[in-house]
Amino acid sequence: MSIEIKGIDHVAINVRDIDKSVDFYTRVVGLKVTEREPSKPGIEYFLDCGPKSLIGIIQAKDFEFAHPFHNDGLGANHFSFQVHAKDFDPMIRRFEENNVKIEFAKKRPKSWSLYFYDIDGNKVEVTAWPREDGLAESECKKVIYHPDSKAWTLYE
Secondary structure: OOOOOOOOOEEEEEEOOHHHHHHHHHHHOOOEEOOOOOOEOOOEEEEEOOOOOEEEEEEOOOOOOOOOOOOOOOOOOOEEEEOOHHHHHHHHHHHHHOOOEEEEEEEOOOOEEEEEEOOOOOEEEEEEOOOOOOOOHHHOOOEEEEOOOOEEEEOO
8 A cells, every 4th residue: 555745844943032933934934823723932933834834833941052054064954945946036125124144046957045044054945947937048048146135147
């Protein structure tokens, strides 16, 4: 008998200040506290990330031991939210307006990626699938965004 995995249900992260993190993920990233799962104020919140996926925001108890999503070393690297291609550039502007640290953004012919860090230093990605969202091939140029200069440049 074959068992079908339906998708990722949730990702959970421990945070330094749950109220500030819930504010960041709701006000800046644009998620909403879910009604699917009860919240426990001061302990944990679950936020909707689409029709069937959640992110758990959990108040850390031990600030001495940190293991954020990170580029290097063993363990988790990042997690990603999906947005429609029309919302990709506005997300960059929203992050800049809220002083979110952007690592870089890259538009490839089939997928677009925006890497940023949350207020606890976790590496997070926003992904768009422009062709699946109806953009023409001519709108899917290979460009990379440089947050220091706030400019897109072509790449090969």
